[in-house]
Amino acid sequence: MAEPTPTPENVSVTIDGMTLSVPKGTRLLDACAQAGVSISHYCYHPGLSAPAQCRMCLVEVEKSPKLVASCVGTVADGMVVHTQSENALKAREGVLEFYLVNHPLDCPVCDQAGECKLQDYVSAEGPPMGRSKEPKRVLGRDDFGGDVMFYADRCVMCTRCVRFMREVAQDERLTTVQRGSRTVIDTFYDEGLTGNIWADNIVDLCPVGALVSKDFLHKARAWDLDRTPSVCPNCSMGCNVRLETRDNQVMRLKPRPNPEVNAHWMCDFGRLNYSWMNRVDRIEAPLVRDGGRHVPMSWADTLTRLADALRGAAGGARAVVSPFEGNEGIGALRRVLEAVGGGDGVFRCEQGEEVILPGFPELALRRDRAANVVGAELFGFARTGGADGKGGLEQAAAHTGVLFVLGDELADAPADFGANASLFVYVGQHLAPAARNAHFVLPATTFAEMEGTFTNIQRRVQRFWPAQRAPGMARPSWQILGVLLAGISEAGAPGTAADAFAGLGAVRAEFGQLSWAELGAQGAVLPGVRELQETGD
Amino acid sequence: MSAEPIRSGSEYDPTSWPEAKQVPGFAGDTGEFATLSEADVRGSAYVGQRPADGGHASVAGTLPYQVATSRADAPLFVGPYEDRLEKVLSRYPDRQAALLPALHLAHELRGHLSPQTQDEVAERLQLPPAYVRGVATFYTMYNLAPVGKYLIQVCTNISCNLCGGDAVLESFLKHTGTDLGEVSANGLWTVIEVECLGACGFPTAVQINERYFENVRPENVPAILERLV
Ligand code: SF4
Ligand code: SF4
Ligand code: FES
Ligand code: FES
Numbered sequence: 111m112a113e114p115t116p117t118p119e120n121v122s123v124t125i126d127g128m129t130l131s132v133p134k135g136t137r138l139l140d141a142c143a144q145a146g147v148s149i150s151h152y153c154y155h156p157g158l159s160a161p162a163q164c165r166m167c168l169v170e171v172e173k174s175p176k177l178v179a180s181c182v183g184t185v186a187d188g189m190v191v192h193t194q195s196e197n198a199l200k201a202r203e204g205v206l207e208f209y210l211v212n213h214p215l216d217c218p219v220c221d222q223a224g225e226c227k228l229q230d231y232v233s234a235e236g237p238p239m240g241r242s243k244e245p246k247r248v249l250g251r252d253d254f255g256g257d258v259m260f261y262a263d264r265c266v267m268c269t270r271c272v273r274f275m276r277e278v279a280q281d282e283r284l285t286t287v288q289r290g291s292r293t294v295i296d297t298f299y300d301e302g303l304t305g306n307i308w309a310d311n312i313v314d315l316c317p318v319g320a321l322v323s324k325d326f327l328h329k330a331r332a333w334d335l336d337r338t339p340s341v342c343p344n345c346s347m348g349c350n351v352r353l354e355t356r357d358n359q360v361m362r363l364k365p366r367p368n369p370e371v372n373a374h375w376m377c378d379f380g381r382l383n384y385s386w387m388n389r390v391d392r393i394e395a396p397l398v399r400d401g402g403r404h405v406p407m408s409w410a411d412t413l414t415r416l417a418d419a420l421r422g423a424a425g426g427a428r429a430v431v432s433p434f435e436g437n438e439g440i441g442a443l444r445r446v447l448e449a450v451g452g453g454d455g456v457f458r459c460e461q462g463e464e465v466i467l468p469g470f471p472e473l474a475l476r477r478d479r480a481a482n483v484v485g486a487e488l489f490g491f492a493r494t495g496g497a498d499g500k501g502g503l504e505q506a507a508a509h510t511g512v513l514f515v516l517g518d519e520l521a522d523a524p525a526d527f528g529a530n531a532s533l534f535v536y537v538g539q540h541l542a543p544a545a546r547n548a549h550f551v552l553p554a555t556t557f558a559e560m561e562g563t564f565t566n567i568q569r570r571v572q573r574f575w576p577a578q579r580a581p582g583m584a585r586p587s588w589q590i591l592g593v594l595l596a597g598i599s600e601a602g603a604p605g606t607a608a609d610a611f612a613g614l615g616a617v618r619a620e621f622g623q624l625s626w627a628e629l630g631a632q633g634a635v636l637p638g639v640r641e642l643q644e645t646g647d
Numbered sequence: 648m649s650a651e652p653i654r655s656g657s658e659y660d661p662t663s664w665p666e667a668k669q670v671p672g673f674a675g676d677t678g679e680f681a682t683l684s685e686a687d688v689r690g691s692a693y694v695g696q697r698p699a700d701g702g703h704a705s706v707a708g709t710l711p712y713q714v715a716t717s718r719a720d721a722p723l724f725v726g727p728y729e730d731r732l733e734k735v736l737s738r739y740p741d742r743q744a745a746l747l748p749a750l751h752l753a754h755e756l757r758g759h760l761s762p763q764t765q766d767e768v769a770e771r772l773q774l775p776p777a778y779v780r781g782v783a784t785f786y787t788m789y790n791l792a793p794v795g796k797y798l799i800q801v802c803t804n805i806s807c808n809l810c811g812g813d814a815v816l817e818s819f820l821k822h823t824g825t826d827l828g829e830v831s832a833n834g835l836w837t838v839i840e841v842e843c844l845g846a847c848g849f850p851t852a853v854q855i856n857e858r859y860f861e862n863v864r865p866e867n868v869p870a871i872l873e874r875l876v
Contacts, residue, residue, distance in 0.1 A: 276775075276778075282775035282777055282778055283775070283777050284777060285775075285777040285778050285780055285781030286781050287780055287781050287784040287785075288784050288785070289784070289785050296777075296780070297777055298762070298765075298766070298775075298776040298777040298779075298780050299762045299780070301776070301777075
């Protein structure tokens with residue numbers, strides 16, 4: 111086993127007339143995909159074992175006496191594969207006909223309609239007419255606990271869900287019970303999936319509408335959703351996700367594959383924690399304090415006044431940032447702090463139990479329940495407050511110089527928070543009571559409304575994209591602070607998130623070595639990561 | 648006619664039990680039958696003779712022993728059952744493979760595999776309970792709900808059906824006064840319909856607990872039931 115195999119041996123296979131060279135041992139299904147032929151499949155999933163259960167992926171291999179399940183068959187040198195031969199097509203059509211015997215035709219109400227593999231395959235290569243005259247079986251539905259609901263009639267018995275719970279979650283709570291035509295997926299009697307925070311992944315896995323999310327049930331049709339690649343902001347793991355929106359509302363989060371971070375999975379805590387992105391009590395215009403009240407003002411006027419005020423400010427600066435802010439905003443604030451004479455900054459983060467995914471231990475719901483704790487630390491902000499994300503504001507509250515708050519809602523701050531400061535600037539999304547003392551209240555977007563990056567616990571810098579329209583005049587914090595910085599220093603104002611990202615190199619050299627374009631959809635690890643880890647920084 | 652009282656093993660010479668053949672895959676005597684005499688196992692009424700009320704001499708030698716003494720609250724895997732389970736476990740490469748015989752032991756003790764029993768087996772074998780449930784529900788020969796002291800399985804598959812299996816089933820239902828699958832009021836009877844019992848040469852085949860009755864006619868039913876009580 112220990113024998114090193116530096117270069118995998120390549121073999122040549124011919125798929126539908128196209129000859130290609132692939133590493134020995136490649137699955138036929140993957141080899142076909144490389145040749146541009148997608149083979150229908152239910153039971154095979156790249157993150158799970160392949161039991162050749164569904165018989166959907168049959169292809170014809172020359173000199174093989176019978177059709178081969180391409181999800182388990184591997185390539186051999188000189189193999190000639192026909193995926194579209196009469197035999198193969200007929201077999202797959204036959205398999206599909208069997209699937210349709212009992213599958214309910216409730217597509218108009220099925221939550222998976224539009225994303226259903228049975229629909230797709232039947233429309234691609236299924237039988238044109240049904241021949242079954244018998245009534246379909248009716249098995250009903252079952253609440254599996256947690257967020258999962260099971261519609262037994264729709265299940266195609268691919269056992270992906272069972273294998274996920276066995277192999278990846280390693281908490282085998284699902285099984286196939288009964289036999290033959292009565293077989294269904296079930297739990298151990300009344301013990302459901304409740305308590306396993308990885309269980310919702312089986313909803314993503316299920317190729318048909320058998321397992322559905324109670325949270326998403328009947329909320330939207332799959333084809334009405336807009337999908338935006340993003341990063342889950344709910345812990346410092348930074349799982350790659352898609353934000354799925356309709357009418358500017360986030361409807362659900364789905365994992366986006368990234369082998370380095372979350373493979374194909376994400377946790378239910380993060381998945382179901384999105385309603386805050388749809389909150390409506392937002393600050394929509396810049397507000398400038400005039401005596402006892404706040405007056406809305408244009409961005410240009412507000413920032414000009416603020417820059418003037420900052421230039422004359424004395425007493426040093428302090429800041430409170432939220433770890434839900436992107437690197438660009440936090441980095442820009444650091445630069446602003448430097449420009450007004452330097453100063454300490456803190457952030458607060460709620461913490462909870464770390465829950466590892468046993469089958470993929472690189473992935474865990476991390477202790478810090480915010481996306482950019484590492485970014486905040488790298489830009490010189492220190493953790494404060496308790497594990498509940500509260501407290502620790504005493505120094506900021508007592509500060510008499512310039513006080514910045516970025517993103518933190520200050521929910522627990524005393525009513526007179528910031529009253530001592532000579533200049534109190536609040537950049538945030540929600541008008542918390544304590545922010546009412548601010549001299550300037552600047553509306554910022556949430557991460558879901560802008561472009562930017564988070565640094566995750568692996569020091570991987572990952573991009574997110576705007577999925578929602580920003581309310582009113584809200585702007586990304588990197589833009590607000592970047593323009594402000596340009597107003598009080600020599601720095602140029604950033605026009606795009608890429609500009610703002612490029613500016614981060616001025617604060618932390620590692621960021622200067624990453625290029626925005628190269629981050630791509632999968633992110634990149636900050637250079638020097640090893641030294642940082644070794645010194646326990 | 649009432650059943651002959653079962654004699655204790657000491658009255659019989661245990662050496663008459665044939666030596667176990669060492670076939671490939673056989674990993675030794677599990678000790679399950681150590682205390683049982685040949686008559687206990689085969690049923691003395693059957694050996695070499697064809698009883699008037701069913702059964703056939705040619706298969707009498709293969710008839711297994713009859714168990715009708717399960718108790719739903721019997722403790723699992725204690726005493727001799729602990730030893731038997733240990734033997735079973737030693738025969739298999741892993742605990743998962745030993746699940747079927749372990750379930751059989753539990754079944755023998757308790758008469759059926761309740762969720763609670765399945766959970767206990769799962770715990771003893773360190774397997775996920777849900778997996779145990781999947782296995783237990785896969786095999787029809789495990790009862791998942793309580794049954795009467797005598798579980799009467801009437802074959803209505805093709806051979807037996809051609810020879811009047813349905814009528815035999817009807818007769819059992821009538822004489823026990825139960826519906827299919829129901830436990831009779833006195834707790835004695837449960838009648839179920841089964842697919843082929845593998846005794847197609849002697850229809851209608853009926854299995855009562857572990858014992859086979861063959862060539863059963865509807866009119867034999869009262870005598871069979873009377874013999875059992
Ligand atoms: S519920 Fe879905 S994932 Fe599970 S076996 Fe059925 S079809 Fe497959
Ligand atoms: S592990 Fe963290 S980043 Fe991943 S989905 Fe859960 S909360 Fe989100
Ligand atoms: S994907 Fe190959 S048999 Fe299911
Ligand atoms: S058909 Fe009845 S025993 Fe086979």
